[in-house]
Each structure stands twice: as structure tokens, then as C-alpha cells.
Amino acid sequence: METAVKTVMETQCPFCSVQCKMTVTETEEQGHTTYHVAPKQNAASEGRLCIKGMNAYQHALTGERITEPLMKKNGEFVPVSWEEAYKQIAERFTALQHQFNRDTIGVYGGGSLTNETSYTLGKFARVALQTKYIDYNGRFCMSAAAAAGNQAFGIDRGLTNPLSEVRESDCLILAGTNIAECQPTLMPYFRDAKENGAFIIVIDPRSTATAEMADMHLKVKPGTDAALANGLLKVIIDNGYIDKVFLAARTTGFEEVKAHIDSCKIEEIAALTGVPQEDIERAGRKFGQAASGMILTARGVEQQTDGSLAVRNFINLLLATGKIGKRGSGYGAVTGQANGQGGREHGQKADQLPGYRSIENEEHRAYIAKIWGVDAESLPGKGVSAYEMMEKVHAQEIRGLFLMGSNPIVSNPNANFVEEGLRKLDFLVVADMLFSETAQLADVILPTAAYLENTGTLTNLEGRVLLREAARPAPGLAKQDWEILSDIAASLGKAAHFSYTDAEGIFEELRLASKGGIADYYGITYDRLRKEEGVYWPCPSPEHPGEARLFEASFPRPDGRAAMVPVPNEFPKEQAGGDYPLYLTTGRVLGHYLTGVQTHQSPTLEAQQFESFVEIHPKTARRLKIKDDSLVKVRSRRGEVVVRSKLTASIREDTIFMPMHWDGIQNVNKLTSEALDPACKMPGFKVCAAMVTPLSAQY
Numbered sequence: 261m262e263t264a265v266k267t268v269m270e271t272q273c274p275f276c277s278v279q280c281k282m283t284v285t286e287t288e289e290q291g292h293t294t295y296h297v298a299p300k301q302n303a304a305s306e307g308r309l310c311i312k313g314m315n316a317y318q319h320a321l322t323g324e325r326i327t328e329p330l331m332k333k334n335g336e337f338v339p340v341s342w343e344e345a346y347k348q349i350a351e352r353f354t355a356l357q358h359q360f361n362r363d364t365i366g367v368y369g370g371g372s373l374t375n376e377t378s379y380t381l382g383k384f385a386r387v388a389l390q391t392k393y394i395d396y397n398g399r400f401c402m403s404a405a406a407a408a409g410n411q412a413f414g415i416d417r418g419l420t421n422p423l424s425e426v427r428e429s430d431c432l433i434l435a436g437t438n439i440a441e442c443q444p445t446l447m448p449y450f451r452d453a454k455e456n457g458a459f460i461i462v463i464d465p466r467s468t469a470t471a472e473m474a475d476m477h478l479k480v481k482p483g484t485d486a487a488l489a490n491g492l493l494k495v496i497i498d499n500g501y502i503d504k505v506f507l508a509a510r511t512t513g514f515e516e517v518k519a520h521i522d523s524c525k526i527e528e529i530a531a532l533t534g535v536p537q538e539d540i541e542r543a544g545r546k547f548g549q550a551a552s553g554m555i556l557t558a559r560g561v562e563q564q565t566d567g568s569l570a571v572r573n574f575i576n577l578l579l580a581t582g583k584i585g586k587r588g589s590g591y592g593a594v595t596g597q598a599n600g601q602g603g604r605e606h607g608q609k610a611d612q613l614p615g616y617r618s619i620e621n622e623e624h625r626a627y628i629a630k631i632w633g634v635d636a637e638s639l640p641g642k643g644v645s646a647y648e649m650m651e652k653v654h655a656q657e658i659r660g661l662f663l664m665g666s667n668p669i670v671s672n673p674n675a676n677f678v679e680e681g682l683r684k685l686d687f688l689v690v691a692d693m694l695f696s697e698t699a700q701l702a703d704v705i706l707p708t709a710a711y712l713e714n715t716g717t718l719t720n721l722e723g724r725v726l727l728r729e730a731a732r733p734a735p736g737l738a739k740q741d742w743e744i745l746s747d748i749a750a751s752l753g754k755a756a757h758f759s760y761t762d763a764e765g766i767f768e769e770l771r772l773a774s775k776g777g778i779a780d781y782y783g784i785t786y787d788r789l790r791k792e793e794g795v796y797w798p799c800p801s802p803e804h805p806g807e808a809r810l811f812e813a814s815f816p817r818p819d820g821r822a823a824m825v826p827v828p829n830e831f832p833k834e835q836a837g838g839d840y841p842l843y844l845t846t847g848r849v850l851g852h853y854l855t856g857v858q859t860h861q862s863p864t865l866e867a868q869q870f871e872s873f874v875e876i877h878p879k880t881a882r883r884l885k886i887k888d889d890s891l892v893k894v895r896s897r898r899g900e901v902v903v904r905s906k907l908t909a910s911i912r913e914d915t916i917f918m919p920m921h922w923d924g925i926q927n928v929n930k931l932t933s934e935a936l937d938p939a940c941k942m943p944g945f946k947v948c949a950a951m952v953t954p955l956s957a958q959y
């Protein structure tokens with residue numbers, strides 16, 4: 261009798277920032293292969309998994325994986341050897357750099373990449389290609405919160421406290437974060453907090469599953485969070501809930517904030533935000549009176565053209581009430597992608613060197629140049645943000661692009677323009693495991709390892725570094741991302757700087773490169789990560805336990821204090837009216853991930869939700885003669901899409917919502933605007949003016 265052969269794979273989910281651990285067991289029996297997925301204990305997920313994690317193995321094991329390098333010849337992809345692919349890449353990039361200049365090649369990364377790959381990608385751009393143009397999809401994800409954290413606290417780490425302290429907090433404000441669908445395994449922290457007596461306030465234009473758990477839901481008009489935070493601040497200041505001792509000892513700028521708040525009128529804020537005055541007053545009182553409190557923000561607040569300021573204003577609320585640097589009191593930017601945190605620390609950003617060092621700081625440049633064995637003068641300067649890179653692609657200032665871990669045709673705002681630009685490129689290289697919409701435009705596609713096959717560290721939303729080790733070999737000729745980068749660097753004559761043999765070797769270099777930086781990983785080793793359930797950064801020495809709660813004694817700014825700043829109620833944004841009378845906001849659903857390249861490969865997830873939709877309030881729909889579950893056209897000043905209507909009273913009457921997980925005719929980013937936050941270059945994904953019409957009326 262044939263016996264079953266079991267392969268047990270210990271791994272970590274490739275999707276969101278919780279980074280749940282799991283065991284995937286493959287059983288071969290009588291010619292059949294079955295998979296069993298079981299959650300595994302670790303500190304953040306506490307042994308839970310959501311539906312995406314349970315089904316992640318399906319995209320990694322699909323027959324649709326890219327398993328060999330492909331090159332476009334006469335408009336068709338044909339398999340080639342790695343040698344041929346590398347030769348072609350080196351020749352084309354070098355020729356373009358000779359013909360134009362070094363900066364004519366752009367590098368574009370992603371927050372799903374491990375710390376080791378993110379680090380190598382930054383080095384690849386600066387040392388192998390010597391281009392200043394590198395940025396990554398995290399610009400669309402974390403940049404507003406990062407800017408706000410850096411300005412207010414002097415450091416940007418997702419949560420300033422460990423997740424476990426959510427349970428000990430008396431009042432929680434969840435602003436523009438739909439944890440129930442986007443970090444589902446964290447929900448028990450909030451339910452427990454509630455059982456412990458916490459008061460939970462959710463700020464969202466929709467009654468999401470997260471809002472349903474709350475004690476209060478402020479159904480804000482999209483794009484007006486900065487004003488709403490001013491309203492809450494006003495209630496707190498007017499009622500004397502401020503912490504004078506904390507303000508005097510630990511902050512600067514309160515007087516300016518107070519003067520600004522004194523000039524704000526709560527009725528005006530209520531009218532602007534669409535939140536009733538009594539609700540603003542009650543929420544402000546609850547937060548002001550609570551002994552401890554936390555504020556978490558995510559993309560609802562941050563993906564705005566004033567996103568960094570809106571976050572600063574929520575931070576103002578924490579500082580005014582002294583609710584930070586203490587047990588159960590702190591701030592959290594709920595990071596998004598698997599390595600949304602680590603991916604923004606080690607050099608994928610246009611202005612950044614590893615360890616969160618600045619590419620414009622002479623000392624930082626000299627330190628990193630020494631680690632890399634190059635002249636500091638040879639390091640390029642600061643480049644531009646992700647969408648600005650796409651503008652340069654469109655203007656043909658960037659003629660060649662190296663893309664690893666992103667699908668910009670679907671995820672960038674103003675997607676029609678972005679696609680037009682990418683089609684103009686002289687040479688596009690995409691490293692991916694699947695045929696993304698962007699990969700289809702490539703000249704060369706390089707097959708990479710998926711999460712089950714790839715070793716490296718990822719930093720979760722708490723700033724906890726976790727090790728994920730390869731559990732099976734990559735299919736066919738697919739390689740690890742860092743291997744591909746090292747090989748191309750070698751073809752460009754830079755082998756000496758990229759002589760890595762494994763991910764751990766890169767991590768050892770990253771430890772040194774980050775040493776003394778803000779995001780200091782020096783004390784973290786693979787051995788420690790294997791023994792401990794992850795280690796928090798900053799961790800400056802091997803004996804250091806890692807810092808779980810930040811800011812207990814001081815803030816890492818030159819004066820040791822946190823900086824408060826007055827934030828205006830209004831910021832110029834596209835307003836609804838005329839031909840586009842509705843506010844369109846965008847986001848996510850439980851069962852799909854980002855542009856859907858991975859989750860659309862899962863039959864289980866696809867069965868849950870196989871097409872996009874637009875949420876419309878029934879009253880609005882009646883006015884526009886739109887029936888439920890019917891095809892509609894959604895238009896904005898930039899383009900149009902066709903999706904199915906979903907009538908729901910959970911959304912504001914002046915607002916419609918679309919998820920971002922579909923491409924082509926359903927791609928919501930054909931509608932979104934190219935306007936960026938001037939401080940951090942975050943696009944305003946969360947609000948633009950739009951209109952919906954029944955499709956049938958068009959024919």
C-alpha cells in the first residue's frame with residue numbers, strides 16, 4: 261500500500277503587516293497532493309490566521325508561476341537562459357546610460373520585499389547603476405505617516421507601543437483604518453480592549469466591520485480628517501483635558517496650536533466634516549477624560565494630499581493629552597504590506613540610505629560609502645517619489661526601468677497616464693513570480709521566488725523584525741530577488757560589491773549599515789530571530805532586548821521634545837460638484853490583496869469575490885436611477901471604469917467606494933487624481949470627484 265508523503269513547511273504570510281506565522285503541510289497520496297494550513301503561535305497574531313493567509317499557498321503553487329526568464333521577441337515572450345537575460349539587461353541599461361545619462365534608468369521596488377532585498381535594491385541603484393531614481397510602492401502606503409512621525413517624534417515606526425497594550429488602553433481612536441478586513445487577526449486585541457472597558461471611536465465614511473465594533477462611529481466626509489481632529493482638539497482644550505505637565509516638559513508648539521484652535525469654530529468643523537457637532541463633542545470628551553488612549557491611523561487618513569498634516573493633527577491630540585510614551589498610550593500607523601515597515605528603512609526610498617539614514621547628509625553618505633566600499637562622491641543624490649518617477653517615464657526622461665515587487669499600472673493614481681508612460685519606455689525589466697499587468701509590458705521578465713521559497717527578514721507593524729525561512733525550492737529556474745540583483749550587478753561589472761551567497765550574509769551587512777542609524781538593527785541576528793519571537797528595533801547591541809515601547813523618557817529629536825504644529829481645516833482638494841457630484845473613495849476588501857495579482861490566483865479567494873463593485877447609498881442610487889447589482893459606469897476627470905453597483909446604507913450619501921484589487925476596465929486608479937501631498941508625495945487616493953451612471957442607458 262502506498263504511504264502518504266508529508267512535507268511540512270514553516271512559514272509566514274506574504275500579505276499584510278501582521279505577519280502571521282503558519283505551517284503548510286503538503287501531503288502526496290496516491291497521486292493526489294493536498295494542502296493543510298494551520299496557524300502557528302507568534303507574538304502579534306497569537307496563533308490566528310485570516311482567509312488570505314489560509315489560502316496564500318494557492319498563488320505560490322499555481323501553475324501560472326513564471327518559472328524561466330522571458331524575453332520579448334517580435335512582440336511575444338520567449339524563454340531564454342539567465343545568461344542571455346542578464347547580458348541583454350546589462351547591454352541595454354549601459355547603452356541607455358551612455359546615450360542619455362546615468363539617471364535615465366529608474367528602479368522601482370516594493371513593500372513585499374524582504375529587508376535583505378530592499379537593502380540590496382537600494383545599493384543596486386546607487387552602486388551598480390549609479391542612478392538617483394529609485395523609489396517604491398510604499399510611497400503610496402506609508403509616506404504620509406512616515407513624514408508625520410519623523411517630523412513630530414523624530415522617528416517613524418508603525419506602532420509606538422506593542423500590540424498587547426491595545427488591551428490596556430481606555431480609549432481607542434481608529435481613524436481611516438479598517439482592521440476587520442485589512443489586519444483581521446488583530447481584531448481580538450480590540451474586542452478584548454472593549455471587554456476591559458475601553459471606549460472605541462471609529463472615523464470612516466463607511467460603516468465597515470471595524471466601525472460596527474465601535475462605541476461611536478464618526479461618518480466623516482472623505483478628506484476632512486484634519487478638520488475633524490481640530491474639532492476634537494478644540495473640545496479637549498476648551499474643557500481643560502490637556503496635560504499641562506507633559507506639554508511643558510515634553511513638547512514644543514502647543515501655544516501655536518492653541519491659538520489656531522481658538523480661532524476654529526466647532527459648528528464650521530461639523531459642517532465641513534459632515535459629523536454632527538454633538539458627536540465631535542462627545543468623542544473629544546471621551547478621549548480627553550480617558551486615563552490612557554491610543555490613536556491608530558491608516559490609509560483613510562493618510563492617502564490624502566494633506567495626509568501628513570492630518571496625521572500630525574491626530575498626533576497633536578495625543579501630545580495635548582499626554583497620551584504617549586506610556587503603557588496603553590501611544591500612536592500607531594497601521595502599516596500595510598508584509599514588510600511595509602522594514603521596506604521603508606533601508607534605502608528603497610528616493611532620499612534614503614540604510615538604517616533610515618539620509619542621502620543628503622554628508623556623514624550618513626560617508627558612513628554607508630565605507631560599508632559599501634565606494635567613494636561617498638560616487639553615491640547619487642536624492643531622486644523623486646514613485647508617481648513623480650512615472651511622470652519622468654512619461655516625459656522620457658527615464659528611458660529604462662527596473663521593477664521588482666510592484667504592479668504600478670494598477671496601483672498608481674491616474675493609471676491611464678501611467679500606462680501610456682510605461683509603454684513609451686525603451687526598456688522595461690520586471691522581476692515577478694506572476695504575470696502582472698505591468699509584467700506583460702516588459703521587455704524582460706525575471707522569475708522570482710514566492711514566500712514559501714524565500715528566506716529573509718520582514719518587519720511587522722509593531723517594528724518587530726521576524727525571520728521567514730525558505731520552506732521549499734523555487735520552481736523551475738526562479739531565483740531569490742537578492743540573487744537576481746547580485747547577478748545583474750555582476751554583469752554591470754560590480755561583482756565585488758555584491759558577492760552575497762545567502763540572505764543572512766546580506767543581513768549581516770545591513771546590521772552594520774544600520775548601526776547607529778535611527779532604524780538600528782545592529783543587535784539583531786538570525787540566531788536571535790530563530791530563538792526569540794522576533795526582535796523590536798531599535799536594537800543597538802546583541803544584548804539589547806529591542807525597544808517595545810518608544811518615547812518613555814524623551815523623543816529622538818534634537819531637543820528631545822515632540823513637535824506640535826497647527827493644522828489648517830481646509831486644504832485645496834478636488835471638490836464634488838457639477839458633472840462630478842460625488843466623492844469617490846477607494847480601499848480594500850477582506851479576500852483580496854492590493855492589485856490582486858496574487859489573490860486572483862486563489863480559487864478560494866476568487867470564489868468569494870471575483871469582480872469589482874461600487875458602493876452607493878440607496879438614496880443616491882435612486883436619484884441616479886441605478887439599480888442594485890447592475891453594471892454602471894463610474895467617471896472622473898481622468899477616466900472611466902465599468903463595475904457592478906452595490907447599494908448599501910453603510911456609506912455616506914455623498915460618497916461612493918471602490919476597491920483597488922482589479923485591473924483593466926475595473927481599475928479604480930483610472931479615476932484617481934495625480935495630486936500629491938507636497939510634504940511626502942503621497943497621492944490623494946482616498947478622494948476625488950466622480951459620477952456614476954447606469955451602463956444600460958448608454959446603449
Ligand SMILES: Nc1nc2c(c(=O)[nH]1)N[C@H]1C(S)=C(S)[C@@H](COP(=O)(O)OP(=O)(O)OC[C@H]3O[C@@H](n4cnc5c(=O)[nH]c(N)nc54)[C@H](O)[C@@H]3O)O[C@H]1N2
Pocket residue numbers: 275276277312401435436437438439441442443463464465466468480481482483484485558559560561595596597845846847848849850851852853854917946947
Ligand atoms: N484584505 C486586505 N488586507 C490588506 C490589504 C489588502 O489589499 N487587502 N492591503 C494591505 C495594505 S498594503 C495596506 S496599506 C493596508 C490598508 O489598510 P486600511 O488603510 O485599513 O485599508 P483601506 O481599505 O485602504 O482604507 C481604510 C478605510 O479608510 C476609509 N476611508 C476612505 N476615505 C477616508 C477618509 O477620508 N477619512 C477616513 N477617516 N477614512 C477614510 C475607507 O472607507 C476604509 O474603510 O491593508 C493591508 N491589508
Ligand SMILES: Nc1nc2c(c(=O)[nH]1)N[C@H]1C(S)=C(S)[C@@H](COP(=O)(O)OP(=O)(O)OC[C@H]3O[C@@H](n4cnc5c(=O)[nH]c(N)nc54)[C@H](O)[C@@H]3O)O[C@H]1N2
Pocket residue numbers: 370371372373374397398400401402559563596597664665666667668670671672673691692693694696708709710711741846847848853854855856857858920928929932945
Ligand atoms: N486607488 C487606490 N490605489 C492604491 C491604494 C488605495 O488604497 N487605493 N493603495 C496603495 C497602497 S497602500 C499600496 S501598498 C500599493 C500597492 O500596489 P502594488 O505595488 O502594485 O502592489 P501589489 O499588487 O502587491 O503588486 C506586487 C507585485 O509584486 C509581486 N510580488 C509579490 N511578492 C514579491 C516578491 O517577494 N518579489 C518580487 N519580485 N515580486 C513580488 C506580485 O506578484 C505583484 O505582481 O497600491 C496603492 N494603490
Ligand code: SF4
Pocket residue numbers: 273274275276277278279280305308309310311312313314442443444445446
Ligand atoms: S493577511 Fe495579514 S492577518 Fe491575514 S494571515 Fe496574512 S498576515 Fe495574517
Ligand SMILES: [Mo]
Pocket residue numbers: 400401402596597600
Ligand atoms: Mo499599502
